[in-house]
Amino acid sequence: MNRQSFPMLALACVAAVLTAGSATAQELPYGLKADKPYEGTTLNILSVVTPQFDGLKLRDGEFTELTGIETEWTFIPFGSLQDKLVTEGIAATGEFDLVNYLDSWGPTNAYWLRSIDDLLEEDGISMDRYPPAFAKSAQFEGETKGFPLRAHAQLMFYRKDLIDTPPTSWEEVIEIGKALKESNPEIAPLALYYNNDGNRQNLFVWLNFLWAAGADVFNDDGTPAWTSDAAIKATEDYVALHTVEKITNEASLSFIEADARQSFVQGNSAMTPQWWWAYSSMINPEQSTLTEEQVGFAGMPAYQGETASYAISMPFSISTYSKQQEAAWEFLKWLSNPELEKKNATEREVAGETIINNVVTHLENLQDAEVNAANANIQIAAFASLENSDIMPQIAEWPEIGDLLSGAIAEAAAGGDVRELMTAAGDQATKLLKRSGRI
Amino acid sequence: MRDRTLKYLLVAPAVLVVAATAVWPLFESLRLSTYAGRLSRPDFPQAFVGADQYTWAFFEEPAFWNSVWVTGVYTVVTVVLTTAFALAFALLLAPGGRFRSGVQSLLILPFAMSPALIGVSFRFMFNPEFGLFDAVLTGIIPGIGDINWLADPVWSFWVLVAADVWGWIPFLTLVLIGGLASIPRETQEAAQVDGASGWRVFKDVTVPQLLPVLAVVIILKAIFSLKTFDLVFMLTNGGPGNATQTLSHYVYFNGFKYAEFGYASAVAWLMVIPMLVLTYFYARFVFDRR
Numbered sequence: 182m183n184r185q186s187f188p189m190l191a192l193a194c195v196a197a198v199l200t201a202g203s204a205t206a207q208e209l210p211y212g213l214k215a216d217k218p219y220e221g222t223t224l225n226i227l228s229v230v231t232p233q234f235d236g237l238k239l240r241d242g243e244f245t246e247l248t249g250i251e252t253e254w255t256f257i258p259f260g261s262l263q264d265k266l267v268t269e270g271i272a273a274t275g276e277f278d279l280v281n282y283l284d285s286w287g288p289t290n291a292y293w294l295r296s297i298d299d300l301l302e303e304d305g306i307s308m309d310r311y312p313p314a315f316a317k318s319a320q321f322e323g324e325t326k327g328f329p330l331r332a333h334a335q336l337m338f339y340r341k342d343l344i345d346t347p348p349t350s351w352e353e354v355i356e357i358g359k360a361l362k363e364s365n366p367e368i369a370p371l372a373l374y375y376n377n378d379g380n381r382q383n384l385f386v387w388l389n390f391l392w393a394a395g396a397d398v399f400n401d402d403g404t405p406a407w408t409s410d411a412a413i414k415a416t417e418d419y420v421a422l423h424t425v426e427k428i429t430n431e432a433s434l435s436f437i438e439a440d441a442r443q444s445f446v447q448g449n450s451a452m453t454p455q456w457w458w459a460y461s462s463m464i465n466p467e468q469s470t471l472t473e474e475q476v477g478f479a480g481m482p483a484y485q486g487e488t489a490s491y492a493i494s495m496p497f498s499i500s501t502y503s504k505q506q507e508a509a510w511e512f513l514k515w516l517s518n519p520e521l522e523k524k525n526a527t528e529r530e531v532a533g534e535t536i537i538n539n540v541v542t543h544l545e546n547l548q549d550a551e552v553n554a555a556n557a558n559i560q561i562a563a564f565a566s567l568e569n570s571d572i573m574p575q576i577a578e579w580p581e582i583g584d585l586l587s588g589a590i591a592e593a594a595a596g597g598d599v600r601e602l603m604t605a606a607g608d609q610a611t612k613l614l615k616r617s618g619r620i
Numbered sequence: 621m622r623d624r625t626l627k628y629l630l631v632a633p634a635v636l637v638v639a640a641t642a643v644w645p646l647f648e649s650l651r652l653s654t655y656a657g658r659l660s661r662p663d664f665p666q667a668f669v670g671a672d673q674y675t676w677a678f679f680e681e682p683a684f685w686n687s688v689w690v691t692g693v694y695t696v697v698t699v700v701l702t703t704a705f706a707l708a709f710a711l712l713l714a715p716g717g718r719f720r721s722g723v724q725s726l727l728i729l730p731f732a733m734s735p736a737l738i739g740v741s742f743r744f745m746f747n748p749e750f751g752l753f754d755a756v757l758t759g760i761i762p763g764i765g766d767i768n769w770l771a772d773p774v775w776s777f778w779v780l781v782a783a784d785v786w787g788w789i790p791f792l793t794l795v796l797i798g799g800l801a802s803i804p805r806e807t808q809e810a811a812q813v814d815g816a817s818g819w820r821v822f823k824d825v826t827v828p829q830l831l832p833v834l835a836v837v838i839i840l841k842a843i844f845s846l847k848t849f850d851l852v853f854m855l856t857n858g859g860p861g862n863a864t865q866t867l868s869h870y871v872y873f874n875g876f877k878y879a880e881f882g883y884a885s886a887v888a889w890l891m892v893i894p895m896l897v898l899t900y901f902y903a904r905f906v907f908d909r910r
């Protein structure tokens with residue numbers, strides 16, 4: 182090397198170092214790590230079948246481009262998801278790096294779902310970005326287990342062409358219902374679901390009554406609280422919609438949530454409380470006989486002057502059996518980012534496929550004008566519904582306890598004695614809780 | 621290689637498969653039934669509890685006895701009805717019987733359907749709002765449309781029975797047709813020549829000779845009824861309340877929905893007892909040639 186070329190080489194070296202430095206410092210969006218440290222990794226994701234996650238999957242090319250991490254999605258229908266999850270927990274093979282589940286299944290599987298509080302802190306992500314009920318649904322015994330990527334608020338759907346002003350209280354529901362029976366006898370005023378078949382769905386509306394009455398499912402000491410006078414009264418009033426007021430569709434006894442929705446979209450019932458995601462199917466001509474002009478929605482009616490609603494979520498968590506937990510966290514950061522969520526709720530076509538999804542879970546998106554404009558303002562209605570909402574109890578024994586309750590309510594709606602049935606369910610639940618060491 | 625050695629070598633793979641997929645799980649579940657096996661905790665299975673799971677089932681859990689009752693009644697009713705209908709159809713379709721060709725091909729259809737599919741179909745057909753049965757029956761018997769079939773504890777049980785009987789008749793009919801074909805016609809003809817009526821021929825000549833096949837049919841159906849799961853799962857899911865919850869469904873719920881594998885194993889073992897008794901008799905009728 183001669184003396185003339187040395188300064189040039191030094192300059193080139195400095196430039197190279199500076200370039201490398203700037204590359205290292207390059208900020209990737211969504212808090213993703215730079216330099217693709219997990220490039221070549223393939224993540225296996227277990228997810229429920231839903232257009233919402235179809236939309237995310239179709240967009241995950243961006244994630245692969247940013248991180249070099251490939252993804253492999255396995256979609257399972259909701260009806261089989263719990264079995265798959267339990268099997269994954271028992272097998273402990275780490276087949277799936279990330280799993281999607283219903284919040285009430287979380288406690289049973291919490292021991293193999295990674296706590297992400299340290300990761301949240303490291304990346305400056307706060308669960309405050311979600312409504313409190315949604316955030317709570319992804320937490321168990323003080324630990325955050327994942328993100329509530331799919332979560333729902335309850336709304337009262339009604340026929341705009343039959344009902345001028347939506348009911349704001351259950352008293353008004355009864356009033357409107359009775360008037361409808363007179364004016365439109367061929368249509369049932371209200372489609373409810375009292376059947377205990379299907380993930381305790383007959384508790385969804387019952388919880389509205391219970392919480393609004395100031396009662397609860399469990400006392401602070403963990404014993405059943407649904408046998409209190411206030412709770413029994415609330416349960417009686419919930420059941421009375423069918424047995425006394427007779428404003429429900431006669432088939433409500435055998436309906437699960439989907440049946441009630443079906444009755445509504447077939448034009449056989451004029452009102453039905455449903456999850457907000459149902460709206461898109463209610464106005465979809467391929468799935469419904471109703472048009473956008475006919476379908477209205479409002480917040481859940483008040484009971485005893487108070488509105489309380491039930492919220493549900495399907496969080497995504499990292500499996501502790503996964504050997505790629507760091508890469509899985511990168512994916513969760515990307516998957517849960519509010520920008521992606523907004524796109525997924527506003528863009529109706531991804532990679533040539535039609536995706537109709539109105540589910541958003543971030544507070545900012547629930548109140549976002551663009552998101553609301555694209556979805557008939559359903560997010561704002563959901564936001565209001567979530568103001569005073571809660572989730573089902575997060576204890577491992579809940580599926581069994583909840584089924585006891587669900588069975589009691591189904592029998593009560595079929596004409597059984599509410600107090601007797603709820604007390605019997607309470608006694609059996611106490612025995613179960615004692616046996617498990619919960620109380 | 622000696623014949624004796626070769627014989628054992630040829631049988632060995634099948635024995636190994638059965639041992640791995642049936643015998644080992646059977647004993648493992650027996651072991652689990654003596655532990656507090658909660659899947660919701662990482663230290664699975666937890667402490668040894670001896671016979672606690674069994675005493676819980678017997679003395680503390682009304683749902684267990686409810687499922688025993690449902691399973692028992694369901695088994696008796698479905699066995700009786702299925703066998704009776706299958707026998708009637710077999711007599712109609714036996715060689716020489718009337719309507720044979722047309723009905724036989726129709727009968728095979730339900731047998732080709734899986735119980736899960738039958739469950740879903742019946743669920744739709746008994747839907748109170750848009751179900752086929754409701755619409756048809758209302759046309760025939762006014763007022764029957766008010767029955768909410770799947771929401772009523774009694775009616776839902778009978779819908780379940782109807783679905784099961786409908787699905788099983790063809791198979792049992794085919795078995796009984798085979799049995800009827802094996803009965804020497806001379807015995808029936810001799811009785812007829814002696815002036816016996818059709819009923820007497822059937823009662824005193826046909827049935828006694830058909831008895832071994834009939835016994836196999838009854839035992840086989842009883843085994844399948846005892847372990848009925850898929851039909852219940854798809855049609856009523858044990859409801860309303862737990863009015864149609866069979867033991868298999870109860871075991872499944874405790875194992876997979878409530879994560880109580882220890883308890884589910886114990887109840888599964890309680891199911892094994894009647895199964896073993898029935899299997900013993902089945903084996904005696906099928907294999908005992910003395």
